[in-house]
Amino acid sequence: MSKSPSAAERLDRAVDGILDGLSPRIAAAAGGVDVAAHPLVELAADLRTRLVPPPAAPSFEARLAVRLAAADSAPDPLAWALRHPGRLIVTGAVGSAVGVGVTAYAVWRNSRRASGAHRLLHR
């Protein structure tokens, strides 16, 4: 047994009709809206007419199109990594090795400088 549609469902069907270009009277009848709720259907038609979607400014449209094109051409590092997991591991290993090497060299240089200064102080 199907449940009869609620007042909100009937009004929604009438609003569908309004959005499809039906007149309020026909939309209300098609939706099965009670006579007492017909003013709501007329209000819906009025809102559809009066709530004009404002167009975006042409300068904004052009600027955003350029930004989207730039974003489109920029490589996505996450997508690249997911497509090439092997290369990601090699890149990570090489990056780590370089990092360790640079750090070791910096520590060695620092210790040499420190010992040199220490010798000068105690000469």
Added chain:
Amino acid sequence: MSADRVPGETSSVDGDLPDVRAAQANRAAFAILYRRYLDPVYGYCFYLLGDHHDAEDATERTFLAALGAIERFRDEGATFRSWLFRIAHNQLANALRTRDRQRTDPLDGAQELTAASDDPARLVSLADDARRLRAALASLSEDRRQVVVLRFVDGLTAREIGVVLGRSDGAVRVLQHRALRELAVLLER
């Protein structure tokens, strides 16, 4: 949409899908979707933020996020436009959280939306009507205002609005019903 359809069933036919597939294969094809939805997304942001600059900012973030995530869009019940407006909704939520809380009239910048007319008396009447409508919309709770804007400015279905707002389509229909009743009282109809 036809008047006798089962509410919310339109999502089974998503006219954007061929263009979405093209954009997933080649992101340059996203330009078609961008051109199609720039004004609707901008309108949604503008009506909720009431400021052209804030609306442009939210619109820009929406499209950049959508382009970045287009490969992850799946046709699993939600239409592309409900997915896109969901992204816009999240951007709006961020913008509303961080914006200056002193601003109290969210549609203050909407004056230019009044239709043009050569008759000064008619212009005054239109401006007065527009002001009353802005005030009435601004006094709605945020969820009711969202439903009114998504339904009447952008023409989304109850089901699509449900996807955007994270609600059931039944809850959206109830919100729409209550919003229209409240607006009728506020506009003395």
